[in-house]
Amino acid sequence: MTVRPPVTQRRAGWLPAVLPAARRLAVASCVGAVLGLLVGGVGGRLFMGLLADLNREDHGVITSDGFPMGEVTLSGTLNLFLIGTVLGVLGAGIHVGLRGLTLGPPWFRWLSTVVGGTVMVGATMVHEDGPDFTLLEPTWAAIGLSLAVPCLFLMVMAPLVDGATREGSWLMCSPAAWVGLAPWVFPLFFLVPVFALGWWLTRRAAAHPDARRVGAWAARGALVAVFIGGAIELGTEIAAIYETIGRGRYLLD
Incomplete structure (x- = not known):
């Protein structure tokens, strides 16, 4: 008969494993928050300003997000900065959770992160409905600048997070890094x-190499399927945008 240890002992046994994982997430979140603010917030505002300057005749038109084109307000800017920061935290967290699934040399892992992430984010951002991409000109610039935001973020975020979450880095050693868990x-x-379940499954699979190998390849297959679906969605939306422009919709407004 196997005697299980008391609950307090079992919980104490989990704590040494939970704390390093939580610290890595906190550190990654700090990096993601700063980059999200700079790239998604400040960079996004600059890109939007550039498009507005190229389309002065469309100032005042309400975008799909409910904001008037060409009008810079304090509330709108702060909202953009906040969204950029939160999405930066989320992106860094996803990177930490999935980076163990990447294969190949470092450059290929980095490229996979940048291309895969840009396509998935772009599939949710670029859309044919509304005037965001069918009214603003040039169309390729509106699409390209929208994709440039996640692309630039991922290009810088991946290496910075990997470096910051290494054991012995100054952020991993700083108690202030725990503030990165606040957005969570x-x-x-x-x-x-979702993150806790993924971490628990990974930990459980570590004791069973065969199950871990099968689970890792299954997860990679799921990511590839999601990427293909996102690429198809993005391509379909871009084609629909140019088709809508060809019919003269929105441009006649």
Whole structure:
């Protein structure tokens, strides 16, 4: 008969494993927050300003997000900065969770992260509905600048997060890095169970090499399928945008 240790001992046994994982997430979140603010917030505002200057005749038109084109307001800017920061935290967290699935030399892993992430984010950003991409000219610039935001973020984020989360880095040794978990309390709290489940499954699979190998390849296959679906969606939306422009829709408004 096997005697299980008391609950307090079992919990204490999990704590040494949970804390390093939580610290890595906190450190990655700090890096993601700063880059999200700079690239997604400040960079996004600059890109939007450039498109607005190229389309002065469309100032005042309401975008798909409900904001008037060409009008810079404090509330709108702060909202953009906040969204960029939160999405930066989320992107860094996803990178930490999935980087173990990447294969090949470092340059290929980096390229996979940049291309895969850009396509997936672009599939949610680029759309034919509304005037965002069918009214602003040149169309290729509107699409390209939108894709440039996640692309630039991922290009810089991946190596910085990898370096910052190495054992012995100054952020890993700094107690202040725990503040990076704040966005996971709110507004990203609903994703915490997903990350926790993934971490738990990975830990459980570590004791069974065959199961871990099968699970890793299954996860890679799922990511490839999601990437292909995102690429098809992005390509379909871009084709629909040019088709809509060819019919003169929105341009006649």
